[in-house]
Amino acid sequence: MAEKAILYDATRCTACRGCQVACKQWNENDEYIPTVQNGVQSKNTGSYENPPDLSPTTWLKMEFNEVEAGGKVRWLFTRRACMHCTDAGCVRVCPNGSLYHDALGFVAYNKDTCTGCGYCVDACPFNVPRYTRNLVSGIAKMDKCTFCTTPGLNRIAEGYEPACVKTCPPDALQFGDRAELVAIGTKRVNDLKAKGYPNAYLYGEKELGGLHVMYVLEDHPSLYGLPVNPRISTATMVWKDVLQPLGWAVGGLTLLGLGFNYLVARATIKKEKEEHNATRS
Amino acid sequence: MQQEVEMYRKPTRILHWMHMISFVILFLTGLTLFIPALGFLAQDSWARLIHRIAAVVFIVAPLIYIPLNWKSTIAGLKLAFTWGADDIGWLKAAPRYYFLGDEKAMPPQGRMNTGQKMWWLIVLVFGAIFALTGLIMWFGKTSASPAVLQGMVLLHDIAFIVSGSMLFVHIYLALIHPMMTEAWKSIYKGKVSAHYAKSHYGKWYEEIAKTKE
Numbered sequence: 001m002a003e004k005a006i007l008y009d010a011t012r013c014t015a016c017r018g019c020q021v022a023c024k025q026w027n028e029n030d031e032y033i034p035t036v037q038n039g040v041q042s043k044n045t046g047s048y049e050n051p052p053d054l055s056p057t058t059w060l061k062m063e064f065n066e067v068e069a070g071g072k073v074r075w076l077f078t079r080r081a082c083m084h085c086t087d088a089g090c091v092r093v094c095p096n097g098s099l100y101h102d103a104l105g106f107v108a109y110n111k112d113t114c115t116g117c118g119y120c121v122d123a124c125p126f127n128v129p130r131y132t133r134n135l136v137s138g139i140a141k142m143d144k145c146t147f148c149t150t151p152g153l154n155r156i157a158e159g160y161e162p163a164c165v166k167t168c169p170p171d172a173l174q175f176g177d178r179a180e181l182v183a184i185g186t187k188r189v190n191d192l193k194a195k196g197y198p199n200a201y202l203y204g205e206k207e208l209g210g211l212h213v214m215y216v217l218e219d220h221p222s223l224y225g226l227p228v229n230p231r232i233s234t235a236t237m238v239w240k241d242v243l244q245p246l247g248w249a250v251g252g253l254t255l256l257g258l259g260f261n262y263l264v265a266r267a268t269i270k271k272e273k274e275e276h277n278a279t280r281s
Numbered sequence: 282m283q284q285e286v287e288m289y290r291k292p293t294r295i296l297h298w299m300h301m302i303s304f305v306i307l308f309l310t311g312l313t314l315f316i317p318a319l320g321f322l323a324q325d326s327w328a329r330l331i332h333r334i335a336a337v338v339f340i341v342a343p344l345i346y347i348p349l350n351w352k353s354t355i356a357g358l359k360l361a362f363t364w365g366a367d368d369i370g371w372l373k374a375a376p377r378y379y380f381l382g383d384e385k386a387m388p389p390q391g392r393m394n395t396g397q398k399m400w401w402l403i404v405l406v407f408g409a410i411f412a413l414t415g416l417i418m419w420f421g422k423t424s425a426s427p428a429v430l431q432g433m434v435l436l437h438d439i440a441f442i443v444s445g446s447m448l449f450v451h452i453y454l455a456l457i458h459p460m461m462t463e464a465w466k467s468i469y470k471g472k473v474s475a476h477y478a479k480s481h482y483g484k485w486y487e488e489i490a491k492t493k494e
Contacts, residue, residue, distance in 0.1 A: 096314075096321065133422065
């Protein structure tokens with residue numbers, strides 16, 4: 001099946017936060033639930049931005065970046081949610097494959113098998129996964145945007161677009177085949193450049209092997225608070241690709257060596273005893 | 282009855298078993314994250330909960346032991362860091378000794394032989410690394426930076442590979458190797474026969490024989 005994606009056009013976004021609401025509504029994520037550990041409570045900080053952070057029950061959040069340039073304030077909006085990377089740090093470190101890529105290219109996860117280790121939280125270059133976690137017992141579960149493919153709430157499988165896209169009034173969010181959206185985004189970026197935005201950029205076309213959530217930006221990604229060149233950290237690479245195989249090798253060779261030692265030692269020591277007994281008698 | 286000598290006092294043996302049991306539990310629950318095929322055992326955080334309970338025993342047991350057994354603690358630490366010519370001799374003689382039972386080239390050993398001292402050093406150094414990195418991951422998960430936390434995972438896992446593999450050697454030598462006939466007795470009952478002490482810990486046996494006189 002063709003890879004699907006979301007295209008977010010920041011230049012069309014009015015930051016109405018309808019997507020935030022639709023996301024919560026469809027995925028049955030209530031606003032701050034005091035019983036959920038690490039839940040983030042909404043609070044008025046003098047900005048339209050609210051709640052303050054992503055949380056296990058807030059998978060999508062609009063950000064309002066205020067950038068000063070030439071005596072003018074620019075209000076640059078960004079969408080914070082899982083970017084569904086092709087080269088996904090979280091998938092690389094998930095110890096038991098609870099995080100994986102599905103057929104459409106999304107980073108899906110099986111919440112039932114999640115061990116709660118939280119390695120994905122530290123491996124994500126976009127700082128997206130959040131988990132409920134009891135500090136004392138360590139019991140935890142990860143949550144993040146599922147691209148509306150949560151079992152039982154799977155809009156994509158039913159042929160619908162994700163809830164955030166469905167609700168977006170100015171059509172700043174589009175859903176479709178990734179290749180088509182790249183073409184649309186590229187065209188839009190070129191139009192913006194022609195209109196006097198020389199730094200216009202299609203974010204996510206190439207980053208991390210291609211993201212499945214791409215942004216049309218009118219200026220440099222850093223102004224939007226996005227990592228300019230998101231990278232998978234060395235520690236993320238090393239854990240599964242080097243350290244684990246090394247551990248199996250060292251542990252396995254040790255056991256083999258001990259088995260070999262046992263066979264040799266038993267045989268020679270038995271022989272010695274027999275000889276010893278023979279010389280005695 | 283054959284004469285016996287005490288190798289490990291009761292508090293030391295209790296500490297050994299507390300540490301052994303907690304470490305094996307820590308090892309097995311950690312293994313569920315290290316071998317993807319075992320990952321299903323870790324789901325719903327049960328391995329995490331058990332890992333934490335064992336970790337508390339692993340850290341608290343020595344903390345209780347140390348002030349109550351100050352002399353043994355100092356003596357034990359001294360032992361770990363006292364190395365000499367006989368240790369080189371042990372290293373040279375070890376292959377023939379452990380494979381072929383050839384005792385001729387093996388220099389008489391002290392309270393612990395060189396192999397045991399190496400394991401004891403691993404326990405001390407990696408035990409501290411385990412505790413420190415583990416506590417940071419446990420209580421610093423939301424405050425420490427992702428890079429620090431990932432570094433802690435790597436250190437914890439390197440310690441796991443080294444001490445886990447050496448744990449196999451430790452258990453093998455204590456229970457299975459055909460020459461270590463009374464190693465189990467020394468840590469279970471605390472005493473070994475004078476004959477065993479003489480042949481395995483010659484230097485130490487002479488010392489205690491002298492003090493007895």
